[in-house]
Amino acid sequence: MKKTSNRQVWFNIAVIAAAYVLVTILLKGNLLNRQYTSLLVPIAVNIMLAVSLNLVTGFLGELTLGHAGFMSIGAYTGALISLNLGKTEVLPAPAAFALALLCGGLMAAVFGFLIGVPVLRLRGDYLAIVTLAFGEIIKSVINSMEITNGARGLSKIPLYSNYTNYTVVFFLMVLTVLAVTNLMKSRDGRAIMAIRDNDIAAESIGIKISHFKVKAFVIAAFFAGVAGVIYAHNVGLLKPGTFDYNKSIEILVIVVLGGMGSIRGSIIAAIILTVLPELLRGTDNLRMLLYAIVLIAMMIFNNSKIKEGLMMNRTFRKLGRKEA
Amino acid sequence: MSILKVTDMTVNYGVIQAVKGISFEVEQGEIVALIGANGAGKTTTLHTVTGMIPAKSGSIQFYGTDITKVPAHRIVSMGLAHVPEGRRVFAQLTVLENLKMGAYTRKDKDGIEKSLEEIYKRFPRLEERKSQLAGTLSGGEQQMLAMGRALMSKPKMIVMDEPSMGLSPLYVSEIFKIIQDINESGTTVLLVEQNAKKALSIANKAYVLETGNIVLSGDAKELMNDDSVKKAYLSE
Amino acid sequence: MALLEVKNLGISFGGLKAVDEFNITIEEGQLYGLIGPNGAGKTTVFNLLTGVYRPTLGTITLDGKNLVGKGPAEICKCGVARTFQNIRLFGKMTVLDNVKTALHNQVKYSEAVCFFHGPVYKKKEQEMTDMAMDVLKVFGLDGYGETLASNLPYGQQRKLEIARALATNPKLLLLDEPAAGMNPNETAELMDTIRLIREKYHITILLIEHDMKLVAGICEYLTVLNFGTELASGTPAEVLNDPKVITAYLGE
Amino acid sequence: MLTSIMEQLINGLRTGSIYALIALGYTMVYGIAKMINFAHGDIIMVGAYTLYIGIALLHLPVLPAMLLTAVVCSVLGMLIEKIAYKPLRKAPPLAVLITAIGMSYFLQSVALLIFSSTPIPFKSVIEVEGIQVGTVNISGITIVTLAVTTVIMVGLTLFINRTKAGSAMRAVSEDRGAAELMGINVNRTISMTFAIGSALAAVAGILYICQYQSLRPTLGALPGIKAFVAAVLGGIGSVPGAMLGGIMLGLIESLSKAYISTELADAIVFGVLVVVLLVRPSGLLGKKKLVKV
């Protein structure tokens, strides 16, 4: 058993390194066109968002529709910092960006804590609606604030995290994925999953439900905030309307498609769903239609007998190998 | 006449084969017991018979009709009722609503009223609690409700999955009496029980299931005296 | 001093007094049985003891410490663990993880370790795995470590629930119909296991059961509950021959 | 001042009654099929366009056109259920939610391809005189909407609680397997739920378009979300709750826009929702789900 977990670690390291090398070769060798180059950061952002949402929705088992709210808090906090400190050269760019990341994440985490109150009282769809409401309140407040420049938004945000800095983005993404993966394999992670599976039983073995529910929200909010900071410094422009419930739903789609509670699934789905609309560009006005059809088809396939059959073959093969 | 005839039935959960090609028959008016250890496949067998899960292969006949591929709800209206494992009462419905739900396939209003009275007579506790939400009943009360609910459909045959589970000794005897009662009034019974002794004592015929296979079968009274059965299931 | 002292306990749902003026005293190391007709309020007593419900009346003290008003998690930390009449496992987690989760308050490490693992993590997790496997072995579940809990057959699920409760290292273990759904052989096996865990882990056990063979076979003392109040108490021999108990509960 | 408050209350009633009507459909489908049908708003859109086709292109009289709308929507609802949701019966509930979102995109894109994105003006086919209360005027369409919503609410409540089909629905919503064992055809029951839910969406579409008189492919999205919020506010699954929630939502929206801030109106509305749910975690009229340990 110990051996397999070691092998797993090495395998993960190999995959991460390979991914990094691949991206580097593609970029440095100019093998990737601009369209796909500009997708590198959004993919990383979506992976971070999906993995963090998975913590709440997949592992804690609470449906939330306000993840984009945390993202926007991170994005605006980070952007304001680098606009006020980085651009005016109060701080050198790397320091400003690091500060932006940290503050963006922390500010989002603070809001994650605030939403902890309803989380403790509400269940299922009621919680979903309250998180949706929460996201919309954030949007609405940002839209009417002076410092965020209202509906006109913030522009000319320094592009600290665009594709030229992909190493930093890649590092942050890996950090997020590893942190969440590790967390789920630890005692806190087990407590979170236990609450999902049976909260009454979890309490009966001494797990404080309130503590872990809030904790999951805070951690998820933190990473969503960091993802927001990266988003802001990639696009260079922020508008409150970008972070509405449609954005939250977009992230949720990734999580569910990838499989609730599957981090690898979230990563794969984030890549597919970020690239798919771009692949469909050639189809012109049929694009959204095809996107919808593909999405429905993927969901159905994901839960179909065909896939079960495929998976079964794999399990069989695995079993065979074990015996051999 | 054999009213339920199961031939070579296999059932899979994914790659796991839970029932491995069993055959058995239930004749009109009989009580047939199906006994076996935990995980032997008893529940799976019952679920397959009443159409809740599909058989991988083999056939199931009810009154001569092949019901292997018939959906569960149609099987119920053919006169085969099921008291499921774990009771599965409708938790947010009242006791009375649960019972009425049992008579869903019936159209005779007066008949339904009469059945309801009979059931209240058998389980006075249910009448006391008729407007309580079923989910808040105690375990044993729920078991009574599940039984009453199945009887409300006035079935020709009823399959029961561990009806005595969670019942107090008094009620265990009561339940077995009720089963005999039902049987005497013309309902055929297929009974899965952990309480093998009681089950065998009221049954005509019995099958012993082990890891998905029928390993023994025969007259219930004879099986009661079978050494291996004694050792494995009756442990005096 | 008695381990558990319950005095004058009461709760009602709507108009129904589910438990009323209930008293019970359990000495350390005792194997105590709580029996009674269906709907008598036995499970409700468990729920009151473990903080799932808050009593409207009465006191509960464990080792001299008051338990009333504490939440289930806190009461567990005080040393009370339980199983449930309708099984409540962590279905989508493995058997091993079910038990490791219950070690939550036994083996601890910091948040930083949760995120970044490292040597402490390895050591502590190994420690937890070993402890969990020990408990699983007692129930013959050590071969199922990587099986999802929800895929276990009913009888094994019951055992896993007991194993999980044991892992919290309780002083008092509450078992709600542990033998339900087991055949006589399995019940006999379970009786041995219950005796074994009492010896091995030095704990006190309070159990609800309708299987009289089990009750008479292992319980040292019994209380019979009827309509929420005590009907009789005493040794199994006394209680099970009490005519009141026979008419209300046992029959024949 | 008093008239202005009256006027604003009536404005609230006007939007609220539409929300309520849509929320009824939401709650109906949710209550039985246990899924948030995100495509519900888009079925409303389809209903609006169908009415338009019936009246402006096929030149049907008003009532047949409305009937056509109801039929088209019901059939569409059942089809969607059959094609997109039924294969996911055994999947986790969220999978169905996502498919519903996909369905919503799908309907919108089809409408976009057929009718293009340019809004189409559409003159109301419901000509009812408003009534004058003092100095305040309540428009005819508001009265019609309120009346229709009330009738539907009462009808739906009776249907679910008093009829056999209704009780089958309630059983299915609790435990599909056990319902099957009662002899209930679960597939047909769910199909019927979608048919009724979509017919309600058709009614909502008709009244919506008569009130706002402009067709566009995205017209169902926002009221869909608002109605969902209304349904939750009232206690999702509760039919009277949906009506109450819808009307409350309309009133709160109107009053906060009028007397607090138009810019923060959304924040206020959602804020009130959060507070209400914190006080009553199962919505205004929702039943608290009992879990016996």
Add this chain to the structure above:
Amino acid sequence: AGSDTSDTTAAADTTAAAEESGEQAADAADTEGMEEFLIGSTGPLTGAAASYGTSVKQGEEIAIQEINEAGGVQVGDTTYKLVLNFQDDEAKEDKAVTAFNTLVDAGMNAYVGAVTTGACLAQTDLSYEANILQITPSASAEAVTANPNVFRMCFTDPLQGEMIAQYVVDNGYESVAVLWNNSDEYSAGIHDAFVETLEAADASLLVADESFATGDVDFNTQLTVIKNSGAKLLFVPAYYGDVAYIVQQAKDAGMECDFVGSDGWDGVLGQVTDPAMVEGAVFLSPFLATEDAAADFVSKYEAAYGATPDQFAADGYDCVYAIKAAMEQAGSIETEALIQAMTEITVDGLTGQVTFEESGEPAKTAKYVQIVNGEYTAM
């Protein structure tokens, strides 16, 4: 693209047909050995703002078809055939970035876009770095033209706000209300400048300042407040989609004040169930579909797409002609030369005669349009 002939409605069929005929014209041109000049363009083709992007795209298509049919663009010795590549950006900033990059990958020579301000702002630095001439048809925020390679065809928001405030003062209105979209930068930009100018003139003029959010369809609450404020004039800086709802509900509520609007009002007549609702309304517009100069364009557009062109279509059309003019003036298709040429050309467009300042802003006169007898009429 464009081969989806199975579509059901008349509108879609004509679209397809138009595209096909465009392609045929292009094929015919190919045989004459013209070089291709690729105009990239982005705008929303899906989502709530889709109608604006679609209009721009269709305006561009008409212009390109006209130019190619007339023999392309003569630059020095070479004749160029114009080719359009229009990408959907959903009016979202992040999509606008990839959409733009897709066009760079396709090798675009000049860029017309984006249609909406946010998307456009996300692109201006990219186009500057990629060294591509950019003309936006309709992104109206001031910051859009900050880079030297970016030009604008429409008015800026503040300019419109100021002009309308001036109009209010000049016409002697004593009480004015404004109803604007607070989640839209176009509306907010005009509103702010309007309020500022108006208050500078006379702070007592503005009696009601109400707003709404994108996607709102019910304006009764705000209209009731405005009605009760006694305003004689209501200014609605918004697009026709919202305006249609507002005027409808204003009429239902029995409001009798005058309306004045921003250029987003263009096309409002096609959106109301009864033209009487907007009778007498005045709005600022660079384009008037009923004018003689536009007649040819309007008839072509109507034939191809079954709809009356709006300001967006006209802006798109003019942008293409501006590029043509710049190519001819520059005698080269190098970006530097094109940018240089932009400040030297005069385009006699549908939106009036326009020249461009070095700042990227257009110099053209605004027209006030009034709806008289259900027709757009120049004032």
